[in-house]
Amino acid sequence: MIVPKRILVTPASLCADRDLLSPLAAFHSIEYSAQHLPSDLDRYSALILGNETFDRESFRAARNLRIIVRYGVTFHNVDLRAAADHNVVVTHCPQIATTSVSEYVLATSLLMIKQLNHVNKRPSRELTEFKFADFSNKSFGVIGLGNIGERVARTMQALGLRVLIYNRSDKSPTCDKLGVTQTTLERVLQYSDIVSVHLTLNDETRGLMGHGQFKHMRAGALFINTSQAGLVDPAALAVALESGHLGGVVSDFTYPGFDLAAYPNSFVTPHISSRSILSTTQKVALVVDTIRDYFNGSKPPLPNQINPA
Known part of the structure; x- marks a missing residue:
């Protein structure tokens, strides 16, 4: 039985087209906050992260967070040492773009x-x-x-x-x-x-x-x-x-x-070179699969995991 989790989504493109994450929404509670991290980060078990900075202070606030999926290739905006210290898995979406x-x-x-x-x-x-x-x-x-x-x-x-x-x-x-x-x-x-x-x-x-x-x-x-x-x-x-x-x-x-x-x-252009129809479809599918598999019991390291949590 799937235990519903609360998932925070910050990438603006996903917030604008919420149907993209409907496979996750069927089993989990998804909340959208375009390009902004709310103050009550402790409410979320998973985060689909855009370009917002997620530093050590953010990890301290997000005490119930278990996984971050960076919605993109790069991950310089995530403090990977802090993620490991807080036992949070961090993955990204390489090659698709x-x-x-x-x-x-x-x-x-x-x-x-x-x-x-x-x-x-x-x-x-x-x-x-x-x-x-x-x-x-x-x-x-x-x-x-x-x-x-x-x-x-x-x-x-x-x-x-x-x-x-x-x-x-x-x-x-x-x-x-x-x-x-x-x-x-x-x-x-x-x-x-x-x-x-x-x-x-x-x-x-x-x-x-x-x-x-x-x-x-x-x-x-x-x-x-x-x-x-x-x-x-x-x-x-x-x-x-x-x-x-x-x-x-x-x-x-x-x-x-x-x-x-x-x-x-x-x-x-406003950082859209990777945003083709095909790459968006593939990236969303990877995000959905990663979070679904993790909460269904897949053990780290996950595909495309970038820290040793």
Whole structure:
């Protein structure tokens, strides 16, 4: 017999479409709090977490919490040590976003390099001297060769681009298999026409792209960030854009106090690159299965568990 549990849901997209979690709602009590953690966290046994920070103080308050499912790939917003100390299982949703994000990178790369916004709905008399830039002869730099970075590298190589890779650990076997070059961060920035970042945010990567890194980039290059806003120093990005050194930027994030969308050579979205129809369906199914299996007696470690609770 299933004992009903109270589950808190914070991701805005799940709060907006509550039918997505109907398989859980049939057996458990689900409460929604879009992008906000309520003060009475002790009422919940499970949490489906968005981008909200869940720190040690949150764990102290959530004394009845048994499992957190991070509704996404990254988990820098969860204090994993505190989770282990409080015997709370933490899982996430890796790999599911790989296709959606890599397609977003391809689509926005073409949009920006080809200047499709510039020519959209304009009469031919205004474009008599306009010529599309070539794409397949570009060099494409991938920073971070995880699942998404590898898919992006494969995609760009298939289109004829020269692909350069920077990864903090040695990825020679993968690079050899792909037929791409792993090199230093400085060389990736210096020799790439397009640079796309695919890293997890942590103490080592926070602010990775600062003034020095943007200065190293090839003049007129395109910079793409679909990973985390914290990887980039927004002040350095602003200088690179205002000086004209950076040709354009694609950001799947906004920055508090920095209106990136005001720049004409920017393309800015509100962290939706992973939100395709298929990836959403798969991610919701994984969340439902994880919580259902856990409360049905599955013992840790669970699939995609990221802490040793």
